[in-house]
Amino acid sequence: MEQTLVLIKPDGVQRGLIGEIISRLERRGLRLVAAKFMNVGQELAKTHYAIHKGQDFYEDLILYITSSPVMAMIWEGPNAVAAVRQTMGLTRPTEAAPGSIRHDFALEIGRNLTHASDAPQTGVKEVSLWFKPDELVSWERATDKWIFE
Numbered sequence: 001m002e003q004t005l006v007l008i009k010p011d012g013v014q015r016g017l018i019g020e021i022i023s024r025l026e027r028r029g030l031r032l033v034a035a036k037f038m039n040v041g042q043e044l045a046k047t048h049y050a051i052h053k054g055q056d057f058y059e060d061l062i063l064y065i066t067s068s069p070v071m072a073m074i075w076e077g078p079n080a081v082a083a084v085r086q087t088m089g090l091t092r093p094t095e096a097a098p099g100s101i102r103h104d105f106a107l108e109i110g111r112n113l114t115h116a117s118d119a120p121q122t123g124v125k126e127v128s129l130w131f132k133p134d135e136l137v138s139w140e141r142a143t144d145k146w147i148f149e
């Protein structure tokens, strides 16, 4: 089953949007596999955002993600990566589709509330960066057969 890392970033946590965001992912039909509420250290932040090193927003990105706790989660389902990216909306909130989280709750690219893996292979990499294997819960929902074909 395809898995994706989802982070509710410090702005989402501080603004009390954890429940709202989890609720939208549940409603979409995705299945929660792991969750932890945590502070992000420098090392993890830099590894996670290594691809953006050298960009002019990189230092602010590291400051932002390490500034206050995040809610880190793994969600799974068919096409989980694409589904979650769609539910989050485009990176720049003013370009995000109406009804998406970034459209409905955000204004600025540097305060866009969430992170989600951008491809299945990135999902695999990010899941193992953020979680130990024994933190993942393999389970079946009573509703799975009505959501997963």
Ligand code: DAT
Pocket (backbone or CB within 6 Å): 052, 057, 061, 090, 091, 109, 110, 112, 114, 115, 116, 118
């Ligand atoms: P996404 O979070 O949608 O995967 P990304 O991987 O391109 O977007 O960038 C990671 C984060 O970096 C993004 O959520 C916000 C910040 N960011 C990206 N591009 C930016 C820019 N041009 N100016 C300021 N912040 C930016």
Ligand code: MG
Pocket (backbone or CB within 6 Å): 116, 118
């Ligand atoms: Mg990204």
